[in-house]
Amino acid sequence: MKLADIKKKWEEFIILKDHRSLDIILATIIGNMLIDKDPIWTVIISPSSGGKTTLISPIVDIPKIYFVDDLTEKTLLSGYKVGGKDNSLLRTIGSGIMTFSDFTSILAKNPISRGEILSQLKLVYDRKVTKYTGTGGIKWEGKIGLIAGATPDIYYHLESGRSMGERFIYYWLDVPSDLEITIKQSETNISAKDMTDVMKVFYKEYFEGVKVWIEKHGVFNLKINKDQKDRVRKASMFCVAGKATVHTNFKSGKVDQIPQKASVGRDNKSFEALLLTFQVMHAYETDDKDAKVEDWMIDIVEKCAYSSINRERRAILEILADTENHLSASQIGSSKGLGLEKDGVAIYLAPLFAVGLIKRETSGNPFKWYIEDNSVRHFIKKVSSLVPQIKLKADEPITETDQEFDDL
Numbered sequence: 001m002k003l004a005d006i007k008k009k010w011e012e013f014i015i016l017k018d019h020r021s022l023d024i025i026l027a028t029i030i031g032n033m034l035i036d037k038d039p040i041w042t043v044i045i046s047p048s049s050g051g052k053t054t055l056i057s058p059i060v061d062i063p064k065i066y067f068v069d070d071l072t073e074k075t076l077l078s079g080y081k082v083g084g085k086d087n088s089l090l091r092t093i094g095s096g097i098m099t100f101s102d103f104t105s106i107l108a109k110n111p112i113s114r115g116e117i118l119s120q121l122k123l124v125y126d127r128k129v130t131k132y133t134g135t136g137g138i139k140w141e142g143k144i145g146l147i148a149g150a151t152p153d154i155y156y157h158l159e160s161g162r163s164m165g166e167r168f169i170y171y172w173l174d175v176p177s178d179l180e181i182t183i184k185q186s187e188t189n190i191s192a193k194d195m196t197d198v199m200k201v202f203y204k205e206y207f208e209g210v211k212v213w214i215e216k217h218g219v220f221n222l223k224i225n226k227d228q229k230d231r232v233r234k235a236s237m238f239c240v241a242g243k244a245t246v247h248t249n250f251k252s253g254k255v256d257q258i259p260q261k262a263s264v265g266r267d268n269k270s271f272e273a274l275l276l277t278f279q280v281m282h283a284y285e286t287d288d289k290d291a292k293v294e295d296w297m298i299d300i301v302e303k304c305a306y307s308s309i310n311r312e313r314r315a316i317l318e319i320l321a322d323t324e325n326h327l328s329a330s331q332i333g334s335s336k337g338l339g340l341e342k343d344g345v346a347i348y349l350a351p352l353f354a355v356g357l358i359k360r361e362t363s364g365n366p367f368k369w370y371i372e373d374n375s376v377r378h379f380i381k382k383v384s385s386l387v388p389q390i391k392l393k394a395d396e397p398i399t400e401t402d403q404e405f406d407d408l
Helices: 003-010 020-034 052-061 090-095 101-105 112-123 154-158 178-187 192-217 226-245 264-286 295-305 311-321 331-335 341-352 372-387
Strands: 042-043 066-068 096-100 128-133 136-141 143-149 169-172 359-361 368-370
Touching: 003 192, 020 042, 020 052, 020 096, 020 143, 020 264, 020 295, 042 052, 052 066, 052 096, 052 143, 052 192, 066 090, 090 096, 101 112, 101 143, 101 154, 101 295, 112 128, 112 264, 136 311, 169 264, 169 295, 169 331, 192 264, 226 264, 226 295, 226 372, 264 295, 311 341, 311 372, 331 341
Parallel strands: 042 143, 042 169, 066 096, 096 143
Antiparallel strands: 128 136, 359 368
């Protein structure tokens, strides 16, 4: 069983616009279950009914996969026993993969619950959790992978938790248009359950094929050239800057605390674990023990890095990357069909400026904004084409007149 077979079968049922989504979904499973590297925690993001659950669900028959509908502060490790057995989720799994079809709803809990859940998940990622109760201490050690579907609201629910160092890799799913979906649905008459029943056989057979190949040949070191390594490094740096927690005043929208930006090391290691898995999958596909990292794998890493920041910030970055001019908030909001008012743009300019992705010209009023670093500009222009979640108008000119005053 090869990836091409899985993708071809999917195309009988759906418009598979984003072929690489299957690469990263299966890499998440294989990397966590078959390769002894850092856990891979992948969140597939798309609007509601975007197809993420459809593509994830067929992993159900792969061993040690646990679908989780909800999490509370006590789900992972509680110490509560039934019939003398601890039924905590971590004790049940041991080592395996947690799967969430709707991770956004879990993070939409009240801030206290959300903070406690994220704090516990951080410990789970680091492979060791100890919890003390009135009856003594409870410990868990293992390796837990994670794959989840989420809507774009996840960005806003995670803003407060990112300062604790969240561990997710984000992947924005490119979805077909409404017209494409309705045409395809008129051509096929298969339920979501039936699709899962068909495709779970393909997923499991592919997983088992890679497992047998690894048992025969082993896992080799990451084979990556200097230029590819530099691309991963730049993607990791962009990722941590884009994900940095930037606290703003709720009234003025101005940054009132020093940004909390994580070290680049963890994201870089997560991307390397993902790349090693892609390399192993490619070796299996080609039956070539000397398979190396290929550029399309780096493309996926760059897409993940770009997917780590919310749509509004990305849209603003794309507008600024597409012009040499310095633009005011009003000009940005009216450019390329973005459709945001000045104050709406300002909310996102402040964090981007605080982490150094954009610069501000203060010599006049209104302030003007621009991208100074050409490597950042190049990265945005290149990767934004891989994350087409915002339909900006490519041929609409930047507005040069601005009668309003900005006071950031």
